[in-house]
Amino acid sequence: METMNTSKHISGQFDTELENIRNQVLTMGGLVEQQLRDALLAIEENDIESAKQVRKNDRQVNQFDLDIDRQCIQIIAKRQPAASDLRLMVAINKTTADLERIGDVAKKIAKVAMEGEYDKKQLQLIASLDSLGRHVCDMLHDVLDAFARMDVDAALKVHKEDKRVDREYEGILREMVTYMMEDSRSIPKVLEVMWAVRSLERIGDRCQNISEYIVYCVKGKDIRHAPSSEIDELLK
Amino acid sequence: METMNTSKHISGQFDTELENIRNQVLTMGGLVEQQLRDALLAIEENDIESAKQVRKNDRQVNQFDLDIDRQCIQIIAKRQPAASDLRLMVAINKTTADLERIGDVAKKIAKVAMEGEYDKKQLQLIASLDSLGRHVCDMLHDVLDAFARMDVDAALKVHKEDKRVDREYEGILREMVTYMMEDSRSIPKVLEVMWAVRSLERIGDRCQNISEYIVYCVKGKDIRHAPSSEIDELLK
Structure with a gap:
C-alpha cells in the first residue's frame, strides 16, 4: 500500500x-458527507425541518472553506514548506474547494426536499x-478515508468508481426523459x-478530483486530464 | 482605481x-474566451468542422492548466514568496482551475453544435x-482584463454582473419549459x-470567482461566500 509518511x-x-x-479537512469532509446524507433522508421522509437544517x-x-484556506496560506x-509538504498544502487548498461545492449540492438536494408533494x-x-x-x-466517504491515510491505491479505486456513477446517471436521465414525454404536465417538477x-x-x-490531489500529494505526479487508460503508466 | 504594483x-x-x-494566465484566458466564441459561432453557422476544432x-x-499549476508550485x-506575491500564486492557481472548467463548457457547446439539425x-x-x-x-473578457491590471473596481463590476446573467438564464429556462410542454417530442433535443x-x-x-481572487490578491481580503450586500463593508 502506497501512503505518505506525514x-x-x-x-x-x-x-x-x-x-x-x-484533521480540519477531514472534519469538513465529514460534515459535508453528513449534509448530503441528511438531505437525501429529508427527501425520502419528506422532512421539511431537516431540509431547512441542511x-x-x-x-x-463555507466557514471551514475560508478558515482552512487561510491557514494553508x-x-x-x-514554514516555507518544500516538496511533499508544499504539495500537501496545494492538495488541501484544492480539496476544500471541491468539498465546498459538494456542500452546495447538499443544499440543492435539501431544496428539492422542501418542494415536497410528489405523485x-x-x-x-x-x-x-x-x-x-x-x-x-x-464514494465521498471512501475518498475522505483515502485522504486520511494518504492512500494512493484507495484513491485510484475511487477514481475508477466514477465511471459507474456516470452509467447510473445516464440510466436515470433516460428514465426521466421518458416520463416527461409521457406526461408533459410533470415537466417542471421532473426538471427540479x-x-x-x-x-x-x-x-x-469532484471525488475523482480529490483522488487526483491525493495521488499528486503522495507521488508528486499530476494525473489530471490524463485518459484513465494512461494513468497506470504515468504512475509507474 | 485600486490596482496592485507588481x-x-x-x-x-x-x-x-x-x-x-x-502572461500565461492571460494567454490561457484568451484561448478559453476564443474557444467559447468559436463554439457559439459554430452553433450559429451550423459549422461542424469548427465545432470539431473547438x-x-x-x-x-488542459495543458495550460497543468503547466501554470506546476510553475506556481x-x-x-x-522563491518562498510572502504577502501579495504568495496571494498572487494562490489566485493564479485558483483562476486557472476556473478557466479550465470554462474551457470544458466551450467543449460542451461545441457538442451541441455538432448535433446540428434544429427546427x-x-x-x-x-x-x-x-x-x-x-x-x-x-463577462469573461472583462474579468481577464481586470486580472491583467489587477483592478479591484473592474473586478467588482464583473462580480455584480452575474445577477444579470442569472436573470437572463431564468428567462431562457422558462421559455424552454413552455416549449417542452407544448411539444413533448422535442424534449430530448431541448434538454441538450x-x-x-x-x-x-x-x-x-466562475467569472465571479475569478473576480473574488483578484480582490483577494490586491486587498488580502477573502470575500467568497459573503452576501453581496456586505462586500462593500468588508472592503472598507
Missing part, C-alpha cells in the same frame, strides 16, 4: 500544524435520485429533480 | 518569473443560448440545449 519534521510545532489542518448548516461548510508563508410516479424518480445519492455518498440528479453526478467528478 | 523585487529574475506566469483545442487549455518552493422553434432557443453566451463571453444553457450560466459564477 510526521517527520525537526520542528514538532510544524508537525502539529500539519496534523491540525489535515440549508442552514451550509454556512458552517499562513503555513506556506511561515407516485415522481416518487420513483426520487428513489432513483436517492440510490445515486447513496452511491456518491459512499433532474437538476439535483445532475448535481449528484458532478459529486462523482 | 514590479518591486530586488531580484529582477523573480519579477520576470511573476510577469511570465501572469473540441480538439481543449487539450491545449516551483515559484513558491524556490425553426428550436432555432429560437439556440438564439437565446447565443445571446446568453455572448453575455458571459463579455438546456444543459448547454445551464453550463453558460455557470460561467457567470
Whole structure:
C-alpha cells in the first residue's frame, strides 16, 4: 500500500500544524458527507425541518472553506514548506474547494426536499435520485478515508468508481426523459429533480478530483486530464 | 482605481518569473474566451468542422492548466514568496482551475453544435443560448482584463454582473419549459440545449470567482461566500 509518511519534521510545532489542518479537512469532509446524507433522508421522509437544517448548516461548510484556506496560506508563508509538504498544502487548498461545492449540492438536494408533494410516479424518480445519492455518498466517504491515510491505491479505486456513477446517471436521465414525454404536465417538477440528479453526478467528478490531489500529494505526479487508460503508466 | 504594483523585487529574475506566469494566465484566458466564441459561432453557422476544432483545442487549455499549476508550485518552493506575491500564486492557481472548467463548457457547446439539425422553434432557443453566451463571453473578457491590471473596481463590476446573467438564464429556462410542454417530442433535443444553457450560466459564477481572487490578491481580503450586500463593508 502506497501512503505518505506525514510526521517527520525537526520542528514538532510544524508537525502539529500539519496534523491540525489535515484533521480540519477531514472534519469538513465529514460534515459535508453528513449534509448530503441528511438531505437525501429529508427527501425520502419528506422532512421539511431537516431540509431547512441542511440549508442552514451550509454556512458552517463555507466557514471551514475560508478558515482552512487561510491557514494553508499562513503555513506556506511561515514554514516555507518544500516538496511533499508544499504539495500537501496545494492538495488541501484544492480539496476544500471541491468539498465546498459538494456542500452546495447538499443544499440543492435539501431544496428539492422542501418542494415536497410528489405523485407516485415522481416518487420513483426520487428513489432513483436517492440510490445515486447513496452511491456518491459512499464514494465521498471512501475518498475522505483515502485522504486520511494518504492512500494512493484507495484513491485510484475511487477514481475508477466514477465511471459507474456516470452509467447510473445516464440510466436515470433516460428514465426521466421518458416520463416527461409521457406526461408533459410533470415537466417542471421532473426538471427540479433532474437538476439535483445532475448535481449528484458532478459529486462523482469532484471525488475523482480529490483522488487526483491525493495521488499528486503522495507521488508528486499530476494525473489530471490524463485518459484513465494512461494513468497506470504515468504512475509507474 | 485600486490596482496592485507588481514590479518591486530586488531580484529582477523573480519579477520576470511573476510577469511570465501572469502572461500565461492571460494567454490561457484568451484561448478559453476564443474557444467559447468559436463554439457559439459554430452553433450559429451550423459549422461542424469548427465545432470539431473547438473540441480538439481543449487539450491545449488542459495543458495550460497543468503547466501554470506546476510553475506556481516551483515559484513558491524556490522563491518562498510572502504577502501579495504568495496571494498572487494562490489566485493564479485558483483562476486557472476556473478557466479550465470554462474551457470544458466551450467543449460542451461545441457538442451541441455538432448535433446540428434544429427546427425553426428550436432555432429560437439556440438564439437565446447565443445571446446568453455572448453575455458571459463579455463577462469573461472583462474579468481577464481586470486580472491583467489587477483592478479591484473592474473586478467588482464583473462580480455584480452575474445577477444579470442569472436573470437572463431564468428567462431562457422558462421559455424552454413552455416549449417542452407544448411539444413533448422535442424534449430530448431541448434538454441538450438546456444543459448547454445551464453550463453558460455557470460561467457567470466562475467569472465571479475569478473576480473574488483578484480582490483577494490586491486587498488580502477573502470575500467568497459573503452576501453581496456586505462586500462593500468588508472592503472598507
